Each structure stands twice: as C-alpha cells, then as structure tokens.
Amino acid sequence: MKQFTAYLNRFPLELVFWIGSLIAILMLEPHSASHLSLCPLSQLGFEWCPGCGLGRSMNLLAHGEFRASWSLHPLGMLAYVVIFHRIWNLIKNLKTTHNYGKCIETPS
Secondary structure, eight states: OHHHHHHHHHSOHHHHHHHHHHHHHHTOOTTOSOOOOOOHHHHTTOSOOTTTTHHHHHHHHHTTOHHHHHHHOTTHHHHHHHHHHHHHHHHHHHHHHSOTTOOOOOOO
8 A cells, every 4th residue: 555655646646637638628629509617607607707718719729720719718828838838847847856767777
C-alpha cells in the first residue's frame, strides 16, 4: 500500500487533467442545439454566465473558425494560451523534480 501511495504522490494528476481537458474540448460538437453543461450557474437556472461558450469557442478556434470562435467567447485564445502555459510549466517541473528524460547512471 505504501508503494501505491508513493506512486500516486509522484503521478502528475494536474498534467493529466489539463491534457484531458484539451482532448475533451477538441471532441465537442460546437454547432449542436443542446450540449452538456457543467456550469453551476446554468444548473441553478441563471441565463448569463461569464464562462459559457468558452469550450465551444476553443473548439471552433482549433478548427480555424476564428470569427465564430470570437462571437461565442472572445477569451477563447487566451484560454488556450493559459492552458498551454500551465502544461509547459508542469512538464518542465516534472523534468526537473523527477529527472524525467535524463539518464541516471548508477555507480558500479
């Protein structure tokens, strides 16, 4: 059990989350009439939310539909920049703290 706990502590869960979120955004169908909403304001019945349309905007941006992306949410490009920056920092941190990608020689 201690080995599993130690492995879980070293596992880059946040990195997996961000990469998974990008994959999920790319798999969205932005032109569908109804879509799954995880928005708490939408679940409470509010019509307006500052983040609504961001995922669909990012999907359209990935497919090169810049005007449609901007019309859904103008911060789609900024969201990509922030997510990619965070992924880059997590990978850089993983490489420095866990010796990822480096050959460690053992003394003979």
